[in-house]
Amino acid sequence: MDVLLAFTRPSLDWHALAPELTLLAFGTLITIVDIIWDERSKQAMPTLAGMGLLATLVPILTLAVDGTERSMFGGAYVVDDFSLVLKALFLISGYVVVLMSVDYIRDGDYYENEYYTLMLTSLLGMVMMSSSRDLISVFVALELLSIPAYMLAAWRKGGPRSNEAGLKYYLMGVFASAVMLYGMSLVYGLAGATSFDAIAQELGSGPSNPVAVLGILFVLIGFAFKVSAVPFHTWAPDTYEGAPTPVTAFLAVASKTAGMVALIQLVFVAFLGREDVIQPFFWVISALTMTVGNLIALRQTNIVRLLAYSGIAQGGFMLVPFAVAADAPARAIEAVVIYLAIYAFMNLGAFTVVLAVARKTRSGEIDSYGGLFRYAPGLAVAMTVFLAALAGIPPAGGWFAKFGLFRALLDAGGGWAAGLAVVVAVNTVIAFAYYARVLTQMWFQPVADGDDRPIVVTGALGAALTVTLLATMAFGVLPGLVGHFGEVSVLSALGG
Amino acid sequence: MWMLENAFIIPLIPAISFVVILLFGKRFIGPDRVHVVGITALGLVWVLSALAAFQWTQRVEHPPPDAVVQMASHADDHADDHADDHADDHADDHADDHVVVSENNSGDAHGGGHSSPLIRPVISTFSQWWSNGGIEFSVGTLVDGLTVLLLIVVASISLLVHIYSTEYVKDDRRYVHYYAFLSLFTAAMLFFVMAQNIVQLIVGWELVGVCSFVLIGHWWEEKPNTDAALKAFLTNRVGDIGLLVGIIVLWGTFQTFDIDAINTLIAADPGAHHLALLVAACCLMAAVASKSGQFPLHTWLPDAMAGPTPVSALIHAATMVVAGVYMIARLYPVFYEGLSVGTSSINLMAFIGGFTALIGAALAFAQWDIKKVLAYSTVSQLGYMVMALGVGAWTAAIFHLFTHAFFKACLFLGAGSVSHAAHHTFDMRKMGGLKKDMPHTYRTFVISSLALAGIFPFAGFWSKDEILLGSLVGQKNSYPLMLIFGCVVAVMTAAYMTRVIWYTFHGEFRGEGHPHESPKMMTTPLWILAGMAVIAGVFNLPGPVLEPFGLEGLAHRIQTYVEPSVYLSGLGLSHPDPSLTMALVGLALAVSGIVVTYLYYWRRVGLHGMTERNRYAKNGYTFLENKYYLDHLYNDVIVETVKRPIANWANRVNQNVLDRVVDRAGETARDTGRWIYKWIDQGAIDGSVNAAARGADSSGEGLRAIQSGKIQNYGQLLFGSAAVLAIVFVIVV
C-alpha cells in the first residue's frame, strides 16, 4: 500500500493541454452526433470538424499571447512557441483539407462522419507530436496520427486503388515503425530514460559506439519513412495516387509536416550531440531524396503522382538543413520551420486546384490540363502561383523557403555544405522542368478534348484556394511573416 | 579669326542640309528640287571655307602673339643633335628660305620674305563630349593650314559635284536620298578634316565610309553594286582594326586623344616611345591602306566604281580616299618617328606608297572600263602621295593631294559625261570618236589628263615634280628605289591616260545611238575643274620660277600656309631645293609615255600581234582579256618593255590573290561560322545542354524501375537501405 500512497498526482497544466482537449472534445462530439443522428448529421459534419479545428486555434492563440513556456512531466511534454506555431500550422492545414474534402467526400461514396473523426484524430496526433519531447510520447503521437491516416488512404472502399494505397501505406508504415521502435529501444537502452533531455545528455557525451549509431539511425529511418525520404519513399507515389485526393493532400502536407516536426525534435534536442551520424546521414538522404524525387517526377504523366514525387523532392529540400543541424542549429531549425509553413500552403493549394479541375475533367492526367488558361484562367493562374512557389520562384512564397535552406547551409559553411547547396541549386532547376510541363499544358496547349466550358469552383474549394493563394503570395512578398515564426521556434526549441 | 574659331559651323551646314533633305525632302520640298537645298548649303560651305582659308593666311602673315610658339628649351637641345645635318641645308639655301627647322624659329636667321614662325593651329573645343574615368573629352575643331586646304578642296569639289549631279542623276528614283547622302558625306568629311582629337578622326573616318557604302550601293537593285558596297565597307573595316588599335596604342602611350597634344609631345621629344609609335604607325598604316586604296587593301576601290560617277569623283577620287593621306599628314610625327622616316633607307610607308603607285599604274592598263582606269589611276596617285610622305616630302604630298583632287575629279566627271552621252556605258570599247560630239568634255578631259600625266605647265607637273624631287633628296638619306618607282609611274601614267583618250575620243564611234554633249550643268563644273587643273600648280611654285617675274614672294604658298611647322619643326624635315634637272627629267618621262602610246595607237607602230608569237604573252593575255581587240592589246607594248612583267604579274596577283582574298575571307568566315554553329554551338554546347536534359529524363525513367508497385520490393528497399546505412555508419563512425 505504501507504493500506492506514494503516487503523486501529476500536475496538469490544463491551459497547456487545452488545444488537445478541444480537439478531442470535437472529435468526440462528432462521434456522438454520428451515433445519435447518423445519416442526418452528414451535412453538419464538415462544419463541425472545421469548427473544431478553428476552435482549437483559440487556446493556441491564448497560449501564444501568454507566451510563457510550459513544460510538463519533466520535460516530456512541452508547450512552447515552436510547438504552438506548428500546432497552428497543423490545424490550418487540417482546416484547408476539410475544406477540400467537403464536396469530394459528399459526392463520392464515402463514410462521411467517420472520415472527419479520423481526420481529427490524426490531427490530434500531430498536435501532440509538436509538444512531445520523449520517446514514448513521440511514438504514441506518431501512431495516433498514422493509424487513422492508413485507414483514410483506403477510405474509398470500393476502389481497388484506394485499398491498395491503404495497404501499401499501412505495411510500409508498420515496417518503418518497427525499425523506428527498435532504434528507440536501443536509444532508450543507452540513455535509460525516455526524455529527450536525458538522451541528449547520454548520447552527446562519450565516445562513439555502434549501438548509439544504430539506434539513432533506425529512429531517423522511421521518420524518414514518414517524410517519404528516398529510399524510404516508395509508398508515397502509390499511396498518393490511390488515396482520395483530399487525403493525399493531407498526407502530403500534414503527415509530412508531423514527420518533420518529430525529426526536428529528435535531431535538435535528442541527437544533436551526435553530429557525426546525423549530418552525414541527412546529407546523403536529402541529396538522394531531392535528386531521385525530381528525376522520377520528370517522367510522370499523372498530376497527383507528379505532385507526389514533387512532394518527395520537397521533402528532400526540407531535410537539407538537417545536414548542418549541428553546425548551424538555429538557422537549420528556422529553415525547416519556414519551409514547412510555406510548403503547407503551396502544396495544399496545388492539390486544391487539382481537385477543382478533376471535378470537371474527371482525370488526373497532366494532358487533361491542356488549355486550362483559356477556360479557367483563375485556376490556371492559381496553379501557376503554386507551382512557381514550389519551384521557388519569387514572388511566390517558395523562394523564401529555399532561401532559408541556402542560408542555413552557408551559415554552416564549409565544403560539404556548399556542395549540398549546389545540389539544391541543380535540383531547383530539374524541379522546374516538370512543373513547367503542367504550366505548358495549362498555358501553351490547346484545350483538351475541345471542351472549354468553365469550371465551377465550389464555395469550400474557393475558400481553400483563397486561403492558400493569399498565404502563398503573402509569404513571398512579405516573408517576414513566416520568417518571424521560424525565428520564434528556434529560440524555444534550443532553449528547451 | 572668327571663322577659324567657329569652324564647326562648316560641317554643321551640310549636316543640317542632310536632315532637312531626308525629313522634308519628299513631302515639303519636292523630290525634284532637293538639290537646291544641297547646293545652297554647299555654296555657303564654300564661302565659309574660303573665308577660313583667308583668315588662316592672315594668321600666318600677321600672327597674333598667342599664335606663335615660343620654343621650349628642350626643342633647342634637340636641335643640337641635328645641327650638323642641317648645316648643309642652310649653306645651300639660296633664294628662298622656307626650310623650317627647329633652330630657326626664334627669328629669321636667313632673312628673306617669309620665314615661317611656328604658327599654332586654332583649336576650339566645345563642352564636354564624353567623359570617362573622371577625364573629360571634348569635341572640337583644330584648324590650321592643312585643314583649310582640305576644306577648300572638299567644299569646291563637293559643290561642283552637287551641281553636276542635278543633270547626271536627274529622274533617279532616289534623287532625294542621293542628295541627302551627298550632304551627309560632305558634312562627315568636313568634320573629319577639322577633327581636334583622334576619336573625332575615327568618327569622321567611319561616317565617310558609311556614306561611301550607301552611295556605292545607290542602285542596290543590282547585286554587283551591293557586293561592291559591301566589299568597300568591309575592306575598310579591316583597315579600321588598325585604326582602332593604333589609336588605342596612342592613347595608351600619351594618355590623350588630342591631336595637337600628341603631335607636340612627339615633336618635343622624338625618339621616346619609339616602339609604341612603331606599333601605332603600322596599325594606322593598315587603316590608311584600306581607306586610301593602298596595296594590298586597294581592291575595293575599282569595285566602288559601281556607284554613280559624280560620287566616284567626289568620294573615290578627290576626298574620301585621301582621308588616309590626310591622316598621315595630320599625325605626321607619329608616322615619322614610328616608321623612322628620317633615318632608315626604306620605310613601310614609302614602300607601300611606291609599290601601290606602281601596280596601280600597271593595272590601269588592263582595264576596259574607263572608270576603272581612273580608279586604278587614283590608287596609283594615292600611292604617290603616300610615298611622298614616306620619304619625308610632306608638302609635296599635300600639294599633290590638292592638285590631284581637281584634275582627277575632272576626269571622273568627264567620264561620267561620256557615259551620259553613250548610253550609260563605261566600256571604252563601246566609245570612240567622241571628240567631235563632245567638245567640252573632250577638252577638259585632255587638260586634266595632261595635268595627271605631269605635263608642263599643268598642275600635276608641279606637284609630281616636287614628289620626285623629294624622293631624290629624301630626308638625310636618299630613296633611290622610290625615285625609280616614281619615274616609272610617271611614264606609265602618261601612257595609260593617252590610251584612254584614244579609245574614248578618237577613232570610230563603236557604241549605239547618237552621242551628244552633256548639258551646261555638267560641262560648267568640268571647265571649272579643268581650269583648276591648269592653275592649281601656282599655289606652290618654286621660287626660281617666279623670280623672273619678281613674284618670289608668292612662291611656295602651300608650304608656307599649309605646312604645320609647329609639329614638324621638331622632326628635322627639310625642303629640297628646286631642281631644274629633275623637272626636265620628269617632263621627259611623261612626254615619252605619251609619245610611245601615241605612236602605238595613232601610227600603229609597235609590236602588234605579239600574242600570236609568244606563248607566255598569249597565256597572260588570255587571262586578261579573251573577247575582243586581240590585236590592239596594249599590253603588248608593256610586255615588250620593262613593264610587262609588272603589269602581267600585278594583274594576275591582283585578280587572283588580292581580290579573292576579300571574297575568300568572307567565304571562309562564313564557312567557319557554319561549322562552328553546327558542330560547336548546336553540337557541343547546346548538345551537351540537351544531353544533360535527356540524361535527367532517362535517369528518371530508369529510377522508375524502383517503383515496381510491389510491396515486397518496397520492403526490401526499406530494410535493405536501413541495413546498408547501418553497416556503413557503424563502420565509418
Next chain:
Amino acid sequence: MEATGFDTWVLSLAVFLPLVGALVIMMIPKAYEAELKLVALGSSLVALIVGVYSAFQFDYGAAGDLQFVVDKGWIDVINSRYIVGLDGLSLPLLLLSLVVVPLCLIYSWNHVPEPGNTKAFFILLLILSTGMNGTFVAQDMILFFVFFEVVLLPMYFLIGVWGGEERRYASLKFFLYTLFGSALMIISFLALFFLSKDSSGELLHTFDMRVLSDVAGVGIIKNTQVWIFAGLFMGFGIKVPMFPFHTWLPDAHTQAPTVGSVILAAVLLKLGTYGFVRIAIPFLPEGAVSWAPWIGLLAVIGIIYGALACLAQTDMKRLIAFSSVAHMGFVMLGIATLTDFGINAAVFGMVAHGLITGMLFFLAGSVKERFHTLEISRLGGLLKSVPRMGWILGFATMASLGLPGLAGFWGEFPAILSAYNPGAGLPEETFRTYMVIAAVGTVLAAGYLLWLYQRTAFGEPPEEFAGHEIEDVNRLEWIAWTPFLVGIVLFGIWPNLIFNVTDDVVSGITASVEAIVAGG
C-alpha cells in the same frame, strides 16, 4: 542620403505602378479591351513620368551617391531590408526599362500575337516591368534577387504562350538556364552575407548592398572570394549571356513574340551585366581580379564566336540573337578590364545594345508580321517593298555594327580601348591580345550585319511577295520606334549624357578595387 517628402515615393512608384496597373487590369473583364489597354499604358506611362521626374530631380553632381533612398524594414528575420536607391549606374538602366515597356505596349496595341488575349499579355508585360525596374533600384541583395527572379515567369509565359513553333522548348530552356544561374547566385549572396566583415573584423551579417560595397570584401580571403565570385559569375553570366552559357538566348529570342524579344534584348540581358558591375566586382574585388582574365577570355570568345555563328544563320531573328552574344561580349570585356573606361563603356554598351538590338527585334517582328517569314533567303528588297522599314533597318544595322556617331560605338570603342591598359593586377599582355581580337570582332560584326542587310533589304523583292501591297511602317510602329531611333542618335552624338552620369559610380568602384589590390 535618405530621401524626404515625395522623393521617398519616387522609386517605389516607378517600380510598382506597373504592378498596380496589372492588378487593376486583372479586375477588368476581358470584354473591356480598350479600357484594359488604356490602364496598362497609363500605368506604365505614369511610371515613366515618375522616372523622368527622378531624372530631373537627380543631383548629377553627386551621381556617385545613392539618391531617393528609402530604407524600410522588410524581412527582419534575415536582416533584409527594403532599400531602394538610385545612382548614376542605375539611372540610365532604369530609364531604359521604363521607356521600353510603354513602347512595347504601344507596339502590341492592335496586334497581340497569336493566340491573342490582350489582357494576359499586357498583365505579363507590366509584371515584367516591375521586376526589371526593381532590379535596377534595389540596394538590398535579397530585394535584388526577388526582382531579378520576378521577371522570369512573365517572360517564360510571353515566350511560351505567344511564341513561335518551338516555343515550349525555348521557354523552358530560358527558364531552366536562368534558374540555375540564380540559384547559384543566391548561394553566393548568402556567402557574402555570412562572410562579410567590416574593417574592424566584425561580421556584418547584412544584405545591404551599400554596406557591402563599402567594405569591398575586406576580411574574405581571396580563395573564398574566388568561389563566391564563381557563383555570382554563373548567376549573372548566364543572364548576360556569356559564352558558353549562351545557348538559351538564340532559342528564346527566335521563339519569343516581338516585344518579348525586345524586352529580353533591351533590358533582361542587362540584368546580368548590371549585376557584375553593381554586385560582383565591388563586393569581391579580389575575386574579380582573379576572374577578370577568364571573363575577358570568355568575352572575346563570345565576340568572335557570336559573330561567326551569326554568319551561319538563315533566320533573321536568330542572327540578331547571336549578335547579342557578340555585343554583350564587348560589354563583358569592358567589365573584365576593371577600369573606369571599360566599365563605363560597358554601361554605355548596355544602354546602346538595348536600344539598337531592341530596335532590330522590333524590325524583325514587323517583317515577320508582313512577310510571315524571317528566312533570310526568302526575304529581299525590303527597301523596295517597304522602303521606310528598309531604311530603318539599315540605320539599326549601322548602329549595331558600331558606327561612330551612333550609340553602338560608345559601347565598343572605349571597351576595346580599356583592354589596352587593364586595371591593376591584371595581365597586360593577355588583355592586349583580347583587345586585338575584339577589334577583329568589329569587322566580323560589320560582315554579318551588312550581309544580312544586303540579302534582306537590297535587291528586288522575291517573287512570292512581288504582287502584294505591303504596308510600310504604320503609325503605332512609328510611335514605338521613334524613341529608340532618337536615343540611338542622341547618345551617339552626345555620349556624355550617359558617361557623365555613370562615371562617378564607376570611378568609385574601380578606385576601391584598385585600393584593395594595391593594399593586398
Next chain:
Amino acid sequence: MVAQNIFFGVIAAIVVVSALRMVTTRNIVHAALYLVAVLAGLGALYILLTAEFVATTQVLVYIGAVMVLFLFGIMLTKAPLGGVMEMTGAQWPIAAVVSLLIGGVTVYSLMARFGSDRLTSDGPIFRTADVSDEVFSTYIVPFEAVSVLLLAALIGAIVLARKD
C-alpha cells in the same frame, strides 16, 4: 543464476525455433500456432526479467486478443488451411540476405557495445503498481492518446471491414 541461464537458454531456443518455423512453414495455421509459442516464450522471459505486468499484458493482449484476431483474419480471408498456397515468395533469398545483414549489424553492434555487461540483479523490482504510477503520471498524455488511438482504430476498422 545458473538456473536462470538454463531457463533462458531453453526458452530462447524455443522462441527462435518457433519464430523460424513461423516464417518458413507452409501452413498458415501452423504459423499462427508457432507465433503463439513465440509470444508465450517471450512472456516467460519477461517473468525472468521481473516484468510481471508486461508478461501479463503479453499473454492477455497478444495471445488472448491479437492471436484471435489473426485467426479470424485467416478464416475470413479463406486462406487454405493446408499447405496449398505457396506462402513464400520467389524473392525469399533477397529477404534472407537483408535480414542477415540487419541481424548481423545489430548483433555486431550489440556485442561491441555491451559485450559481457551483466544485468544488474540487485536493482529495484517493479510491480504493476509502479508501472501504473508511471503511466498515470509521466505518461498520462500518451496513455490517453492510446485510448483515443484504439477508439479511432476501432471505428476505422469497422468502417473498412464491414460489408456494405
Next chain:
Amino acid sequence: MLLNQFLILGAVLFAIGVYGVLARRNGVMVLMSIELMLNAVNINLVAFGVQHGVVSGQVFAVFVIAVAAAEVGVGLAIVLLLYRNRRSINVEDFDLMRG
C-alpha cells in the same frame, strides 16, 4: 545473466521478422511477422529497463503492445477489405500503381 542474451535474442527475432515480412506473400503472414519485430523491441525495452533499474522500459513495452494491437486490428481490416475487392491476400498481386 548477460544483458546481451536478451538483446541478441531480440536482434535475432527482429531479423527473423524482417525475413518474414519480406519473404511471405500472404498478407496475414506479413502481419504476423510484424509482431515478431515488435516483440523483439519489447524484449529490448524490458531488458534495458532492468539494466538501468527504471520502470519506463516496462511502460514503453506496454505502450508498444497496446499500439501493436491497434495496428493489427487496422491491418487486418485493410487486408479484409482488399480480400473482398480483389479476392486475394497475396501482397504480390497488388501493383495497380507503379512507376
